[in-house]
Amino acid sequence: MESSEVVKIRVENIYPHPDNPRKDLGDVTELAESMKKHGVMQNLTVIPASALTADPEDQPDADKVSVISDFHALIGHRRLEAAKLAGLVEVPCQIRSKISRKEQVGIMLLENIQREDLTIQEQAQGFQMMLDLGDTEDQIAEKTGFSKSTVRHRLNIAKLDQEKLKEKQQDDAFQLTLKDLYELEKIKDVEMRNEILDKASSSRDIVSRVQNEITNAKKKENAKKLKAKLKKMGVEKAPEQYSQQMYNGKWKTVIEINLTDDVPDEIELPEQKGQMYWYETWRDLRIVTKAPKEKKKPTKEELAKKEQDRKSKEVKEILKGSAARRKDFISGIISGKIPALKDENVAREKIWEALVLIGYGLYGSIARDFFLEGDEWKYSEEERKQATETFQGLSITHQMLVFLHGSMNTVGETYDYSGRYAKEKADKLLKGYEALELFGWFFEMDEEKRVLDGTSELFAPAEEK
Structure with missing residues (x-):
């Protein structure tokens, strides 16, 4: 609900909305100079301070709210900042009330999107806010006019470490692109996405690390399947001492199965005397058995x-x-x-x-x-x-x-x-x-x-x- 008329409210009584998706208001110096000469040409939209926490039905009617009350800006955060810089005492405002916190976020997000004022990161955080307040991906797409796939992409961006993301975006040498952020979505684990983002030294490095992690994930899944098959065949996990002894002649490799290859339906193992074991390296799954013991004692040399x-x-x-x-x-x-x-x-x-x-x-x-x-x-x-x-x-x-x-x-x-x-x-x-x-x-x-x-x-x- 909006008040029917524009009213003057003291600048000191208006506070930024804590959920404003636009985090960086940019340079308002020029706007402040214009306000000194011509005043505020477009009114702000504000809500009573109580509207942040109260349910819509418990909020006061907009036309009954005293102008000496405290308010939060809903639309016009840049104008509010410029007015402060210009030293204005009052600004024209239209009061809105009876709107939920979720609707407030939606209004601010849509207003900024229509003006193309938001960065990709700010859009992502705004969409995440709407999701946290109960909107579905479909509802966000309908309210903002973005496609469902774009909304999904933005929500994935919101899952990333925002400080690290901002650091990479501000690094001109890194040249982070939207395509890079979409590339990270190929990794299911969000912690691993953040690790890749943190370690990557460039845009191209992100792609390389993502492809490497996809390969590692495939190797991990293949290893799991192979171990299950080998267990049924009586092949056990190699004892701990194998990792120290694998190259000293005490063990014999029977076969090596490349973990990047598709898992075969059947694993053919040659006949061996004694127990066979499996050992996982970073590249393959090795089937080994103990080598025959040497008869003579070796010299120091x-x-x-x-x-x-x-x-x-x-x-x-x-x-x-x-x-x-x-x-x-x-x-x-x-x-x-x-x-x-x-x-x-x-x-x-x-x-x-x-x-x-x-x-x-x-x-x-x-x-x-x-x-x-x-x-x-x-x-x-x-x-x-x-x-x-x-x-x-x-x-x-x-x-x-x-x-x-x-x-x-x-x-x-x-x-x-x-x-x-x-x-x-x-x-x-x-x-x-x-x-x-x-x-x-x-x-x-x-x-x-x-x-x-x-x-x-x-x-x-x-x-x-």
Whole structure:
């Protein structure tokens, strides 16, 4: 209910509405100067202070409220702020009453939306307020004129850490877009969305981390299904000591099941003597059994070599895992899951620098290997031809990425025959990953970087000069 006439109310008696969706009123200096010269050209809409807490039926009639009472602004927060700055004592107002808190939020939100005054974040918070006050998504869409999908997107934005979101929005170098925020919706867990937003260093980094988390979620789900199947087959979880002994010859790997692949209907296990166990790595589910015990007692030198061999095998596994992630990452770029760079020239230069440093020929077999699983000779001529045609249909940048991946696979491990850090090999891989970072690549584990920069404790000590 509105009062029938515009009345003058003292500025000191009018307070901002606590639920105003517009948090940043912007610069009102120019508006204040205009008010000094011409006065307030458009009245404010206010509600009695009691309307914040009282039910509509318990609120006073608008035309019976004393103008010396306290009020909250409903429409005209910028005008109120400008009036204070201009030093005005009174402003023209129309009093509204008999409206619920939910209706108040809706009026303010709609008013600001119609003026296109709200940021995306403010819209999101406004929609969330309406939802908290009892409106459904459909009702919000009907009242605001936004589509249901837009309302749903905005409500997902409202679930994010608002302080962290504001920080990223204000970082010009980050270049956060609405598309990035929609990308985060692919992650079901809101805490993980916030973690990705917090850790991401750029807009592109968000997309990369989202794709990585989707892959991790798939691996987690596949691991759960595989463990259930293996349990029925009598395969138990590996004992705790396996993680320390996996590379020292006390255990034998039976098979490895890639967790990114679809779970097979049946798991075929070769016959083995003794109990079989499963062990989950960050990349696969490994089926293992205890190796036969050695008959003779090893010497001190043999034990030392065995320990270093164990460490070198661990480095090899880490590099192997990075290579698998690298292929998935490049596949994501090719498929469009990871958006294209606006300017690919710098990236091409970086890729070419890496290819030159690695020094491996750009052979057709490298191109085909990317699209074929396993040895090429296992495939028919038609399948090899199809892989070649798929490669030829790619853009120049994508072809270069395929060659980069294949060339990096030829570098080998970052240790020598004694288990010492092999800097020349590592530098080649680092150069390749440096090019991929332009597309959003990041190392998921610190140890992935350490086995490349030589800081890993898995390497044998360097020879004294």
